[in-house]
Amino acid sequence: MEDKPEFEQYLVGDLGRAFLSSIHFSKRTHQLDGLQSKIDLFFQD
Structure with a gap:
């Protein structure tokens, strides 16, 4: 060859x-995890 x-x-x-x-992709996944945590906290209050 x-x-x-x-x-x-x-x-x-x-x-x-x-x-x-x-x-x-790893950075975006980390950002999405943080955003999901903030959304969860918002709806817990």
């Missing part, structure tokens, strides 16, 4: 984007 440097560049780029997406 011959070397395909373009493929490696695309693969590395995709891995980087996937990693960043994972970080953004």
Whole structure:
């Protein structure tokens, strides 16, 4: 099989984007958890 440097560049780029997406997803999940807690507190009063 011959070397395909373009493929490696695309693969590395995709891995980087996937990693960043994972970080953004984690941050959003944390924000949503905080918002859900505030909503729960609002309806408890």
